[in-house]
Amino acid sequence: MKPYSLLIFDWDGTLMDSAAHITQCMRDAIQLVGAESRTDQEIRYIIGLGLDEAIRALYPQAPTSLIRAIADEYRQEFLVRTTHGSELFAGARETLHILAAQGYDLAVATGKSRRGLNKVLDETGLRELFPITRCADETRSKPHPQMLEEILTDYDAAPHDALMIGDSEYDLHMALAIGMDSLAVSYGVHDLARLQQAQPRGYVDDVAHIPDWLEKQKVIE
Template sequence: MTVRMKPYSLLIFDWDGTLMDSAAHITQCMRNAIAVVGAEPRTDAQIRHIIGLGLDEAIQHLYSNLSPSRIREIADEYRQEFLVRTTHGSELFSGARATLYTLAEQGYTLAVATGKSRRGLDKVLDETGLRELFPITRCADETRSKPHPQMLEEILTDCDTRKHDALMIGDSEYDLQMALNIGMDSLAVSYGVHGLEHLRQHQPRGHVDDVTHIPGWLAAQKGYT
């Protein structure tokens, strides 16, 4: 039995609520979009709960009885709010940037699996200057939305990595259920949109209360081949 130097070779991050403190921004953009189209208002708690899903799937969760055309109306207005009308974005969680560079320097391959659109992810990657750290990314509008495991399957294929050598890191039930659906280990972060007790129902390997604790958690894991 050989001890591995690292417990995983590939770390797959969710974006919103895991690396970026964007829940308030997303919630406001959705509230504005709902108001523009004149749909029945939803509470901040209801909107926060669907963060992590693809945009169409998120709106369907909020409005199960709306027609596809009305869902598209809200989605189009949300894109305008997020990509065009909003002049200020969200900030990375404190310590996230340094943590990501530390993990890259330690030899981990980093990837992103997000409910954001490709335009949305490209926007924040450019704004944060972190594009170089993530050679592989997947978005909900170019594959299946979480919790379907297709985006993880595609990342594993692109990285030529086995699922047992990868770890999904996220703040929502959709992240952890996606990993569970493919048989991949997951790490819950408790500072995002879903509470820790809720996240534990989806069988994460562990949890951290701060993004800066991720390298320490990884160092404490024992991996064997």
């Protein structure tokens, strides 16, 4: 028996090595609107939130007009102006195909916009592996668990049937809020000590280790 029937993946920092690209696009957007600069570390720590929520975290006292201006420039940078994208982490594609072949249902819960997620799903050729996905601009942003609740409804699954896999505290707190197990990945935007505060069931240092971790859970169960 598999330990779960449904695996829900975060995208950026979990499957795709996109932190540097996101950070550069945000830095450029901030510069274009003339806002006070933020460090790369500050920007990395808000990756995983919805775009508006991420910018608000960087500028908690800013007027809505500035938040919108930065968001608009970021979308242009990320979706239009930059010709280079990001790559999947080594082993991510193979891992996903292994998990699908083992009978797991796969889903994505991401802070990306629908347009942004569709773009990378098409570029990577992975759309067919993820029949159900949720994005921050069509439901509530992480760490609110609404996107997980909607994915569970679509799969007619309960929280104990699913595992949330992510690299940020937002992913793990989202799962914790509804009693869903989570698996932290230590190679993304948040360090392991920060991730462990959200009580994941375990962690892996490489995306390719996920099938082995799941196999060990089968033995435990």
